[in-house]
Amino acid sequence: MSKKVLVLGETREGALRNVSFEAIAAAKKISGGREVVAVLLGEAVSEFGNELIAYGADRVITVEHPHLKSYTSDGYGQAFMAVVDQEQPEAIVFGHTAVGKDLSPKIASKLQTGLISDVTDIEGEGADAVFIRPIYSGKAFEKVKLKEDGVVFISVRPNNIAPLEREERSGDVSSLSVDITNLRTIIKNVVRKSAEGVDLSEAKVIIAGGRGVKSKDGFEPLQELADLLGGAVGASRGACDADYCDYSLQIGQTGKVVTPDLYIAAGISGAIQHMAGMSNSKVIVAINKDPEANIFKVADYGIVGDLFDVIPLLTEEFKKVM
Amino acid sequence: MNIYVLVKRTFDTEEKLVVSGGQIQEDGAEFIINPYDEYAIEEAITVRDAHGGEVTVVTIGDEEAEKQLRTALAMGADKAVLINTEDDVEEMDQFTAAYILAEYLKDKEADLILAGNVAIDGGSGQVGPRVADLLDINYVTTITSLEIEGETVKIVRDIEGDAEELETSLPLLVTAQQGLNEPRYPSLPGIMKAKKKPLEELELDDLDIDEEDVEAKTETIEVYLPPKKQAGRILEGEIPSQVSELVSLLRSEAKVI
Numbered sequence: 001m002s003k004k005v006l007v008l009g010e011t012r013e014g015a016l017r018n019v020s021f022e023a024i025a026a027a028k029k030i031s032g033g034r035e036v037v038a039v040l041l042g043e044a045v046s047e048f049g050n051e052l053i054a055y056g057a058d059r060v061i062t063v064e065h066p067h068l069k070s071y072t073s074d075g076y077g078q079a080f081m082a083v084v085d086q087e088q089p090e091a092i093v094f095g096h097t098a099v100g101k102d103l104s105p106k107i108a109s110k111l112q113t114g115l116i117s118d119v120t121d122i123e124g125e126g127a128d129a130v131f132i133r134p135i136y137s138g139k140a141f142e143k144v145k146l147k148e149d150g151v152v153f154i155s156v157r158p159n160n161i162a163p164l165e166r167e168e169r170s171g172d173v174s175s176l177s178v179d180i181t182n183l184r185t186i187i188k189n190v191v192r193k194s195a196e197g198v199d200l201s202e203a204k205v206i207i208a209g210g211r212g213v214k215s216k217d218g219f220e221p222l223q224e225l226a227d228l229l230g231g232a233v234g235a236s237r238g239a240c241d242a243d244y245c246d247y248s249l250q251i252g253q254t255g256k257v258v259t260p261d262l263y264i265a266a267g268i269s270g271a272i273q274h275m276a277g278m279s280n281s282k283v284i285v286a287i288n289k290d291p292e293a294n295i296f297k298v299a300d301y302g303i304v305g306d307l308f309d310v311i312p313l314l315t316e317e318f319k320k321v322m
Numbered sequence: 323m324n325i326y327v328l329v330k331r332t333f334d335t336e337e338k339l340v341v342s343g344g345q346i347q348e349d350g351a352e353f354i355i356n357p358y359d360e361y362a363i364e365e366a367i368t369v370r371d372a373h374g375g376e377v378t379v380v381t382i383g384d385e386e387a388e389k390q391l392r393t394a395l396a397m398g399a400d401k402a403v404l405i406n407t408e409d410d411v412e413e414m415d416q417f418t419a420a421y422i423l424a425e426y427l428k429d430k431e432a433d434l435i436l437a438g439n440v441a442i443d444g445g446s447g448q449v450g451p452r453v454a455d456l457l458d459i460n461y462v463t464t465i466t467s468l469e470i471e472g473e474t475v476k477i478v479r480d481i482e483g484d485a486e487e488l489e490t491s492l493p494l495l496v497t498a499q500q501g502l503n504e505p506r507y508p509s510l511p512g513i514m515k516a517k518k519k520p521l522e523e524l525e526l527d528d529l530d531i532d533e534e535d536v537e538a539k540t541e542t543i544e545v546y547l548p549p550k551k552q553a554g555r556i557l558e559g560e561i562p563s564q565v566s567e568l569v570s571l572l573r574s575e576a577k578v579i
Contacts, residue, residue: 073451073461098481102463105416105451114417114539117446130543136443139339140346143543150539184460184490191485201482205578229579247501248483253335253442254357254500256483262578273335280548283576285568291556299554300576301568305561313565318579321569 002032002126003090003152006083008103009040009052009060010095016048018202019095019156021055021163026119026156027093028056028164032126037061037087041079043069049173056164060173061087067180070187071099075180077106082178084111091152097201100155113150120160120259120280133157137253137276158202159259193248198232200249205231206260208251208278211238212267212288212307219245221311222266228318234258234278236268252277264314266307270295287311323375323470326430327366327399328423328437328450331383331390332356335442344544355390358438360397360505361498365468366436367398368503373470375433376400380426382419384408388521395516396508402521410526415538416444420452422536425529427457432493439464439497447497454495462490464499 005027009020020038027036038057040048042064049060063079080103084092092107094100096118108115121132123143130145131154146152200206207222207229219233226233234256235249251258253273263281268274270286270293278284279298286299287310296302303310333339334352341347355363366377378401379394381387391402405422407414427435435454440447447463454461466485467478470492479486480499508516526533555571557564572579 098464101447102451105420105448106455106461108417108448109420109452109455112417112539114415115446115448116540117448133445135445135545136333136339136346137445138548140341140545140547142545144540145543147537147539147541185462186489187486188489189487190481191487193484199482246483248480250500262572262576276335283572283578284554285572286554296554296556298551300551301571302554302556303561303564303568304556305564309561310565313562314569317565317569321573322579 002034003030004034004087005031005036005091005093006087006089007036007038007057007093008080008095008100009038009048010097010099011042011045011048012199016051017095017097018163019097019158020052022158022161023093023095023156024052024056025164026122026154026161027091029122029125030091030093030129030152035059037089039063039080039083041068041076046173046175053169053171053173054166057171059171062173062175063178064175065178065180067183071102072183072185072187073102073106074183074185076103078180079178080107081110083176086176089151094155096155096157104153104155108153111151111153113153114146116144116154119154119156122161134280138257138280139276157259159204193246198230200232200234200256201258203232203258203260205229205262206234206251206258207231207264207266208234208236208268209239209244209266209307210236210268211242213239213244216244218308221308221315225264225311225315225318228315228322231260231262236271236274238271265295265299266311268295269293270298323370323373323433324431325366325370325375325377326427326432326435327359327362327377327379327394328435328453329359329363329379329381329390329394330356330438330441331381331387332441332443339547341545341547344546346545353386353390355393356438356441358440358442358498358500361500361502362436362438363394363397363399364503364505365498366434369434369468369470378403380405380423382407382414382422391521392516393508395519395521396512397506398512401519404521404523405529406523406525410533411536413538413541415540416446416448416452417539418536419449420456422526422529422531423449423453424456425531426524427453434492435495437495437497439499450495450497457495459493459495460490461495461497462488463497465496466499466501468496468502
């Protein structure tokens with residue numbers, strides 16, 4: 001049985017997030033050929049509609065309202081449920097992002113359905129689709145499906161499901177007018193702490209530093225390499241605790257879980273809690289002075305040496321070939 | 323202030339996972355309070371000490387979970403409730419847990435409910451917001467700061483590394499993010515006192531819940547360990563030659579650059 005699927009599209013810093021295209025690809029699998037409808041919520045978002053269609057959405061519905069300028073679970077909840085009421089979807093896909101994590105349980109609760117969060121892979125199509133998600137911080141995986149007939153609701157972890165090829169297509173972008181009232185949360189301010197540019201959870205390349213980085217300044221060579229490769233800088237808890245960097249960079253069991261194509265761990269010993277946040281990365285490179293460091297056990301490639309020797313050389317070497 | 327904390331007993335972080343027959347083997351494993359729930363307990367105690375009232379910790383599980391509840395009492399919570407589902411619920415998912423907790427909480431007139439933002443075992447982060455929705459109260463997830471001034475609640479929450487400052491009001495459910503506080507260790511007098519604090523045990527019958535009402539909506543078909551990674555390659559030679567070998571391996575063999 002094929003399913004009509006709603007996908008929540010998300011923007012960040014005035015552009016669509018990659019995870020939205022990945023969510024559309026996931027929706028296509030679940031739909032088994034039926035319609036995939038993308039939903040955009042915000043103050044002024046209709047300009048992004050065509051891009052979602054280029055990535056595989058058949059149709060786009062926008063809800064625009066001044067109260068949707070900042071995300072609140074009340075505002076987005078009311079807007080998304082209005083779209084659900086109109087469209088009566090059989091499946092819903094969100095990105096497992098800050099917004100997705102906060103909003104999806106509320107929508108699932110209202111629909112009295114199961115929600116399969118943080119999905120990294122999908123087996124099968126249509127009604128036979130089975131969802132794979134990491135548990136125990138990536139130390140194990142589970143295969144989950146919906147038990148009975150109901151709305152299939154999943155959130156997909158960024159960077160795991162490949163988006164569809166972009167192609168020029170046409171599709172309808174329509175707007176739905178929703179009365180957004182009674183917001184119980186008022187957003188006062190957002191203090192930027194994460195680095196400009198590449199988002200850690202969506203980065204294809206991450207250069208992460210640990211205690212071996214030794215100081216705030218020690219992160220500079222890592223940042224240079226990250227900039228060159230179009231990646232982001234991350235850190236172990238040790239580096240954050242030592243105040244070498246902000247906790248927003250922390251990767252691990254507490255902190256962010258990341259799955260980039262390339263993870264370079266510099267001066268990170270590889271505590272089990274750190275590995276929980278990065279061990280599912282596609283390729284791992286470890287650079288550490290200590291040949292016995294745990295991180296070498298999960299690394300695909302290792303260099304035993306001082307990161308302050310290795311990282312600048314690595315940057316130079318990449319410059320030569322790129 | 324009437325404060326409730328939702329607590330989950332989880333595998334110790336350091337435990338090695340053993341899977342057999344498509345399930346995680348729990349025999350002999352160490353269990354702890356989910357680390358994010360510890361932040362929630364600490365914050366509840368701090369709020370109570372500043373504003374008065376009572377902190378009740380609630381968990382769903384079997385008798386084994388009493389140990390984690392006693393730890394929460396030793397940290398300073400006033401009362402504990404174990405909703406024992408051992409005999410009634412075979413398969414539990416986030417829908418089940420939220421339904422049971424909401425049925426328990428619905429007539430408690432809670433001012434503030436705290437939970438961890440995610441449990442480190444299942445990792446779904448759903449139960450808190452689901453409970454708030456069922457109780458029809460507001461919720462704020464992944465908070466790193468909480469200030470209550472009269473009816474106003476000022477919160478800072480972590481949104482993918484950025485700090486969002488917001489205002490809301492009670493009643494409210496919040497979920498704790500790392501950085502909210504530094505959870506205290508139970509003191510020896512705390513541990514002694516905890517033995518005498520009330521720990522109530524309830525079953526679904528006591529909450530007028532039918533087993534059918536809480537049937538899980540999702541089904542785990544299989545649990546498995548990720549494929550063992552082949553031992554990595556430690557490069558050899560002078561550092562500059564290792565670096566150029568690495569770059570060429572990343573380009574030609576791993577093909578990630």
